[in-house]
């Protein structure tokens with residue numbers, strides 16, 4: 001039975017729930033979806049047909065321009081169940097919202113209004129509230145995305161788009177610290193390109209180099225800059241940090257080749273609060289190797305919504321293998337613990353990062 005809610009979102013409830021088919025703790029990333037999804041259409045310059053309905057396939061033209069020319073963007077956000085109150089809170093959705101429209105602009109796609117993105121997400125999560133895990137390291141992964149829907153294979157920006165939000169309960173993205181391959185042949189992004197945008201093509205282009213690295217036994221690649229293959233960029237699906245004593249270094253954003261991660265900015269803030277000096281600057285593989293050899297580089301870790309904070313245990317560059325023994329890890333685990341505590345409600349949310357559903 002359809003009913004109207006705030007913001008004219010038409011809500012059609014699922015008649016049954018799939019939740020009972022699963023034990024939530026068994027969820028691995030990206031495999032299972034909740035009972036409902038949000039869908040909206042961009043037609044004639046306006047967002048319309050906004051609805052929350054049972055999770056279901058969507059119908060598109062075989063000439064759908066997103067499939068042919070790649071106007072397709074997405075975000076990754078997480079919601080947690082507060083340990084104290086049991087309430088559901090979303091981690092920094094306004095920051096992801098802002099980045100979503102930055103991606104949209106770069107890909108010549110329409111902006112999604114804040115109330116559709118945020119309010120739509122809240123209403124959707126409220127409906128599927130029972131799916132939010134209360135187990136440590138588990139959360140509800142929120143995937144908003146938009147793609148071009150014109151059934152036209154001439155190369156031009158689409159005039160119509162779909163915006164959807166789907167939800168997937170998830171545990172840790174990686175279950176172990178990573179072995180990383182330094183990529184010095186293929187590139188992820190160039191200056192003037194789309195590296196700062198969260199468009200689908202960035203991930204498609206990474207598949208082949210990542211598969212090659214996996215064949216060699218690595219979990220992910222560490223991208224280097226496109227001009228010289230000298231400076232580190234980001235790591236697979238994560239931003240990357242290297243810790244030298246009490247200083248953490250991460251590549252800066254000026255080149256436009258790196259995704260401005262929400263977990264990255266949170267990590268920078270938390271490290272500063274812990275008294276760790278943070279440098280956002282160019283960092284060469286040469287410096288990493290030299291300072292690792294000198295015993296100054298003790299930790300490396302990745303940050304991302306899906307991955308949260310994930311330690312690197314090995315970094316392979318040509319014939320050199322840099323090891324990062326666990327007994328030296330300090331800053332990465334401390335940041336993860338603090339971030340988890342804020343998200344799960346056992347530490348104060350000083351920066352108002354958590355948004356209640």
Ligand code: COI
Pocket residue numbers: 075076077203237304305306307
């Ligand atoms: C995220 O961390 O949310 C991502 O989007 C990375 C990946 C799962 C695509």
